[in-house]
Amino acid sequence: MTFTLTLSGADLLLLLPEMLLTVWLCVVLTMDFAMPRLPKDRLAYLSVAGLAGVLANLVWFDLAGIGGTLFAHMFVVDRLAVFFKIFIVGTTILVILASVDYVRRFRFFKGEYYFLVLMSALGMMFMASANDLLSVFITLEFSTFGFYVLVAYLRDDVASNEAGLKFFILGVFAAGLLAYGISLVYGETGKLVFSDIASPSATPGLVIGFLLIFAALGFKIGAVPFHSWIPDTYHGAPTPVTAFLSIAPKGAAFAILIRMFFVSLAAFKPAWVLLLVGASILSMTYGNIVAIAQRNIKRLLAYSGIAQIGNILIGLAAGTKMGGDAILFYLLTYLFANLGAFAIVIAVGNLIRSDEIEDYNGLNRRSPFLAFAMLVFLLSLAGVPPLAGFIGKLYIFLAAIDEGLYTLIAVGLINIVISMYYYLVVVKKMYINEPTDPSPLTISPPMKVVVYAGLAGTLFLGIYPQPAINWVVAATLMFSNLAGPAAAAPTLVLPIGG
Amino acid sequence: MVPLSAYVAVSAVLFTTGVIGVLIRRNFIIVLMAVEIMLNAANLNLVAFSHYLDSMAGQIVALFVIAIAGGEAAVGLAIIIVVFRGKISTNVDEMNLLKW
Amino acid sequence: MELFFFYYLAGVIILTALLVVALRNPIYSALSLLIMFFHVAGLYVTLHAEFLAAVQVIVYAGAILVLYLFVVMLLNVKREDRYHPQFPIGAFLGLVIITEVLLLAFRRSESGTPPMPPAGSVAEAVGNTETIGDVLYTTYLFPFEVASLILLVAMIGAIVLAKRDLFEA
Numbered sequence: 001m002t003f004t005l006t007l008s009g010a011d012l013l014l015l016l017p018e019m020l021l022t023v024w025l026c027v028v029l030t031m032d033f034a035m036p037r038l039p040k041d042r043l044a045y046l047s048v049a050g051l052a053g054v055l056a057n058l059v060w061f062d063l064a065g066i067g068g069t070l071f072a073h074m075f076v077v078d079r080l081a082v083f084f085k086i087f088i089v090g091t092t093i094l095v096i097l098a099s100v101d102y103v104r105r106f107r108f109f110k111g112e113y114y115f116l117v118l119m120s121a122l123g124m125m126f127m128a129s130a131n132d133l134l135s136v137f138i139t140l141e142f143s144t145f146g147f148y149v150l151v152a153y154l155r156d157d158v159a160s161n162e163a164g165l166k167f168f169i170l171g172v173f174a175a176g177l178l179a180y181g182i183s184l185v186y187g188e189t190g191k192l193v194f195s196d197i198a199s200p201s202a203t204p205g206l207v208i209g210f211l212l213i214f215a216a217l218g219f220k221i222g223a224v225p226f227h228s229w230i231p232d233t234y235h236g237a238p239t240p241v242t243a244f245l246s247i248a249p250k251g252a253a254f255a256i257l258i259r260m261f262f263v264s265l266a267a268f269k270p271a272w273v274l275l276l277v278g279a280s281i282l283s284m285t286y287g288n289i290v291a292i293a294q295r296n297i298k299r300l301l302a303y304s305g306i307a308q309i310g311n312i313l314i315g316l317a318a319g320t321k322m323g324g325d326a327i328l329f330y331l332l333t334y335l336f337a338n339l340g341a342f343a344i345v346i347a348v349g350n351l352i353r354s355d356e357i358e359d360y361n362g363l364n365r366r367s368p369f370l371a372f373a374m375l376v377f378l379l380s381l382a383g384v385p386p387l388a389g390f391i392g393k394l395y396i397f398l399a400a401i402d403e404g405l406y407t408l409i410a411v412g413l414i415n416i417v418i419s420m421y422y423y424l425v426v427v428k429k430m431y432i433n434e435p436t437d438p439s440p441l442t443i444s445p446p447m448k449v450v451v452y453a454g455l456a457g458t459l460f461l462g463i464y465p466q467p468a469i470n471w472v473v474a475a476t477l478m479f480s481n482l483a484g485p486a487a488a489a490p491t492l493v494l495p496i497g498g
Numbered sequence: 499m500v501p502l503s504a505y506v507a508v509s510a511v512l513f514t515t516g517v518i519g520v521l522i523r524r525n526f527i528i529v530l531m532a533v534e535i536m537l538n539a540a541n542l543n544l545v546a547f548s549h550y551l552d553s554m555a556g557q558i559v560a561l562f563v564i565a566i567a568g569g570e571a572a573v574g575l576a577i578i579i580v581v582f583r584g585k586i587s588t589n590v591d592e593m594n595l596l597k598w
Numbered sequence: 599m600e601l602f603f604f605y606y607l608a609g610v611i612i613l614t615a616l617l618v619v620a621l622r623n624p625i626y627s628a629l630s631l632l633i634m635f636f637h638v639a640g641l642y643v644t645l646h647a648e649f650l651a652a653v654q655v656i657v658y659a660g661a662i663l664v665l666y667l668f669v670v671m672l673l674n675v676k677r678e679d680r681y682h683p684q685f686p687i688g689a690f691l692g693l694v695i696i697t698e699v700l701l702l703a704f705r706r707s708e709s710g711t712p713p714m715p716p717a718g719s720v721a722e723a724v725g726n727t728e729t730i731g732d733v734l735y736t737t738y739l740f741p742f743e744v745a746s747l748i749l750l751v752a753m754i755g756a757i758v759l760a761k762r763d764l765f766e767a
Contacts, residue, residue, distance in 0.1 A: 022747070029754075071740040112758050119751045126744060134559050138741045141566045142748045145573055149755035152577050161581040168577050169529055172570050173520050176536030179563050180513050183543035186559065187506070190551045500604045500644070508608045508641075510699040512615050518692040519619035527624055527670055531631050534662070535615050538638050541654075549645045554733045557647050558741075561730070564650075564657050565745045569752035571662045575669045576756040582673050 014070055014077045017057045017085060018125055024050030025118040032111030040110040044100045044446075047114045051093045051121070058086050062471075069131065073193045076131040083328060083475040084128035084255040091248045091335055092121040094453060097446040098343045099240035101350050106153075113153065117244065120146030124252035132193040133182045133213075136256055140178065140220065143252065144171050147245060151237040163236025170229040174219035181212030198264045202271075210265065214275070217260075220253040223313060224282040227306050234302035239349050242298055243342035246305050250312075251331050257316060258324055262479050269319050273405075276317035281411050283310030288418040297345055298355050300422060301338070304381060307419055308334055311396060314408055318399040321479045326395040328472035333388035333461055337380035340454025344374045347443045347451075357426060362435030370441060371430045373451050378423040380458045383416050388461035395469075505546035512539035530574055537567050600644065607640045624670045628663060635659040649727040 012019075028047055031038065061067070062082045069076045096117060103110050123143025130136045148171060152164025182192075188206040189197045199206065218226040234242045265272055287307030294300040312334075315327040345355065347370065352359050364371040380389035393416065400409050443451070461468055512535055519532025541560040548556025610633065617630040635658045642651035734742055 072737050074738075075740050109758050112754060115754065116751070116758070119747070122747070123751075134555070134562065134738070134741055137559070138562055138566070138744050138748070141570070142744055142751065145569060145748060145751045145755060148573050148577065149751075149758055152580060152759060155580050155759065161577070164577050165526065165581050168574050169520075169526065172530070172533045172574060173536075175566070175570065176513075176516065176520075176533050176540070179537055179540035180543065182559065183509075183540045183547065183556075186556055187543060187547035187551075190547075190553055190555075192555055192559070500600055504604065504608070505641075505645075507700050508611060511612050511696055514692060514695045514699055515612070515615045515619055517695075518689075522689075523619065525624060527666065527673075528618070528627055531618055531627055531666065534631065534658075535618060535634070538634070538658075541650075542638060542641060545642055545645050545647045545650060549647065554729060557650055557726075557730060558733060558738050560647075560650055561653060561734075562741055562745060564653060566748065568657055568662055569748050571665055572752045572756045573759075575665055576759040578669060579672070579760045 011068070011070055013066065014068055014075070017054050017061070017089075018122060020054050020057060021050065021118065021122050021125065024053075025115055025122065028111070028118060029115045032115065040103060040114075041100055043111050043114050044096050044103070047096050047118055048093050051089050051096070051118075055086065055089045055093070058082055058089065062086070073195070074132045074135045075126075075129050077129055078478060079475040080255065080258070080478070081129045083472065084251055085125045087251045087331060087335065088121055088124045088128065088248050091244065091251070091339065092117060094339050094343075094450050095240055095244040095248075098243060098339075098346050098450045100446045101444050102238060102240050102346055105350075109153075113150070116146045116150050120150070120244070121248070124248055127252040128255045130256060131259065133185060133197070134192050136213075137175075137178055137182055140216075140253075140256075141175055143249060144175075144220075147171075147241070147249070150241040151233055151245070153238055153241065157236075159236035160238065161236075163233045167229050167233040167237075170219060174216040174226075177212045178216035181209045181216065184209030185213070194259055194263045198267060200267050202268060210260075213260070214257075217253050217257055218279065221250045221257075221309050222283075222306055223279045223309050224286045224306065227283070227286070230306060231299050231302045234305075235296060235299050239298065239342065239346045239355070242302075243339055243346065246301065246342065247335050247338055250305075250309065251335070254312065254316075254327060254331065258327065258476075261316060261319065262324065273317050273319055273403075276313050276319075277405060277408050280310045280313035280317055280408060283307065283313060284411060284415040285310075288415050288422075291419070291422045294422070295357055296355050297357050297360065297426070300357065300426070301341060301345070304419065304422070305338070307415060308338075308381070310415070311393065311412065314400050314405070314412060315396045317405060317408060318396075318403045320399060320403060321476055322402060323396075323399040324476040324479050325469070325472045326392075326399040328475060329395050329465070329468060330392035332468060332472075333380065333392035333458070336454045336457030336461065337377045337387075337389055340373060340377040340451060340458065341381065343447060343450040343454060344370055344377070347447050348441070351441050351443075357429060359436075360426060361429050361433035362438070363430040363441075365435050365438055367441040367443075370443070370451075373455055374430060375427055376455055376458055378427060380462070382420045382423045384420075386459075386462045388458045388465070391462055391465045502546060502550045506543065509539040509542040509546070512536075512542065526578055530571070530578075534567060534571075537563055603640075603644060607637045607644070610634075610637045611641070625667070628667050628670060631666075632659055632663050635663065647726055649730050 024047070028043055028050070031046065032043060061077070062079065067078045096114065099113070099117070103113050106113065120143050123139055123146060126135070126139040127143055130139050148164065148168045151167050152161055154160035184205045185197055186192060188203055188209065189199050191197050215226060219229070222230045234246065237245065261272060284307050287303045287305070287310060291300055291303035291307065294303060312327055312330050315323040315330065317323070318326070348360065348363070349355050363374070376387065380387035383389045383393040397409050397412060516532045516536030516539060519535065520529050523529050523532065541563050544556040544560040544563070548554065548560075614630040614634040614637070618627045618634065621627045621630065635654060639651040639654040642648070642654060
């Protein structure tokens with residue numbers, strides 16, 4: 001029996017961020033049980049330190065143009081993957097900082113919380129590099145396992161338990177759909193790697209297989225009609241977990257969606273454009289309209305998230321390189337604005353112990369800083385200049401105009417107007433209504449860091465977006481062969497490096 | 499000689515049974531069992547295609563699907579235990595605390 | 599002879615799957631699932647995937663199903679009193695989908711796909727387990743390592759959620 005495995009040092013270098021994170025999370029877990037007297041905040045800062053190291057590593061990858069494929073094209077490190085990994089690690093750092101106060105309220109299993117957050121982050125980093133269907137399945141399930149446990153983490157809270165159960169049932173159902181879809185695609189093409197499964201003939205098995213895979217990924221991003229788990233899960237889960245769940249898995253799932261649609265399905269573009277246009281219109285409209293009636297801020301942000309996903313799907317429906325750039329840039333703006341908004345919700349929730357919108361009355365009186373920050377974040381989500389959200393939406397609409405998706409743009413613009421209503425209702429309550437209890441609110445240093453980071457990101461991306469735009473344009477360089485729908489099927493060559 | 503389409507038909511019927519089971523059963527544990535049926539259908543498909551196409555990839559994917567199903571069973575049943583500690587029934591319709 | 603085995607295994611699989619979904623007592627459902635797992639392993643053997651058949655029995659029937667039975671017994675799950683109110687719609691939909699799916703599956707055979715080759719050339723020469731071992735540790739090393747992390751997460755997650763005696767401050 002010959003045993004041929006060739007892994008050189010240069011190959012292992014590609015895995016360095018993930019290996020660093022794996023070692024670090026084992027360190028965190030070990031310190032948790034080896035030093036039981038250690039205050040658990042130290043574990044949070046330890047995790048953040050490790051993640052900062054991983055982030056530095058990734059930035060080095062990006063600047064030095066390190067890249068390549070590993071394991072027979074199953075694991076790919078290109079600038080798109082590095083972008084998403086930076087996105088995920090950045091989100092995780094901010095989420096851990098925002099959870100420090102919240103975790104203090106847990107009675108037990110505080111250390112394992114940070115471990116599970118790091119594990120989910122690791123899974124999502126793997127997702128960003130997944131280049132074939134087996135990797136997609138494994139890494140998707142890996143990252144979701146962490147979330148199943150995190151959502152149900154408050155064992156004594158019935159809402160958290162129920163949220164965890166609903167999330168879990170729908171999650172495993174999606175996993176079943178994904179597995180069957182993968183089996184059908186494998187049956188039709190005999191291969192699993194994304195570039196290999198691009199076949200020009202649309203047999204029924206292939207079509208159903210890809211539809212099932214899209215359905216499973218639709219569950220992850222929360223597009224209509226696969227959104228039913230989102231409001232209850234976001235409402236019941238611990239708020240830092242909701243913040244994490246609303247940003248990072250969506251980004252990671254979009255990494256996979258971009259690769260799948262632009263590489264494997266490039267030949268069927270007219271067909272899937274219709275599908276995505278439909279999903280986008282439904283998500284935007286449903287999310288915005290139902291958000292209006294919400295009384296709980298977490299549910300409001302949940303439905304607003306569904307609408308934002310509808311916006312991002314416009315970029316995917318455009319199906320061009322510019323569409324891909326728009327998706328990446330929008331995700332960046334969404335990261336800062338959404339995480340900032342959730343940071344405020346966590347802070348206020350820690351102090352008032354409630355998440356009803358009524359309790360945000362007169363927030364300006366109690367803490368002008370928090371009210372101002374929330375104002376900035378909500379306006380960015382609504383798409384008001386000169387904030388980041390405006391540039392994001394503009395970019396997406398430009399990509400869609402290039403492709404002639406005028407109906408989609410019209411619906412998108414109408415939805416911007418609808419969404420302004422419920423964002424501004426919260427703003428009005430914060431600034432104009434009287435608070436029931438006018439005592440001032442202060443927030444702890446880690447939370448301040450998160451809010452400042454969100455503000456900085458939102459304002460910087462809105463006023464001076466050029467560096468970020470350059471970054472995302474470089475990240476999608478491999479798709480520059482994608483033109484309009486009239487183009488012939490592009491040559492599918494996996495790039496090495498930047 | 500057994501044709502490939504027979505295996506695909508069996509797995510298709512199995513998958514449909516699993517999906518219907520998830521949609522119409524009220525007891526969470528049975529719903530999880532229906533999902534296991536769905537995963538078994540996918541595995542059957544994979545192994546059949548692997549044999550027909552003379553490629554090992556299908557069997558390897560099936561192996562990993564079994565591993566993931568194991569992990570899911572563990573986590574899912576832990577969640578169910580947490581939810582139903584002290585409750586009498588495990589019915590879906592009684593979960594209505596998280597409203598609109 | 600092969601056809602006979604296939605029909606028997608396929609028939610029992612479909613019957614027990616329907617029983618799992620249709621029976622109202624969870625313990626009966628679990629036992630039907632057990633029978634289904636064994637017969638699926640039998641189908642794997644007819645497809646010359648012996649290692650996978652063994653793994654199916656050991657993991658699915660031997661571990662996962664035992665876990666389900668533990669939980670069913672632990673929670674003392676009772677019989678359901680009645681079906682979901684939308685049961686007739688579900689049954690009708692199921693019939694429709696199954697018919698469509700069977701039509702799709704059998705269209706493959708009409709379009710002239712040849713029957714399966716009697717033996718997979720690679721696998722037969724060396725043996726199924728060795729082939730899987732060879733491929734698993736070389737080409738598919740990445741999912742293998744990720745699978746180990748998955749098991750770690752599942753283990754810690756299950757403990758964090760379900761552990762009862764807690765003495766931490």
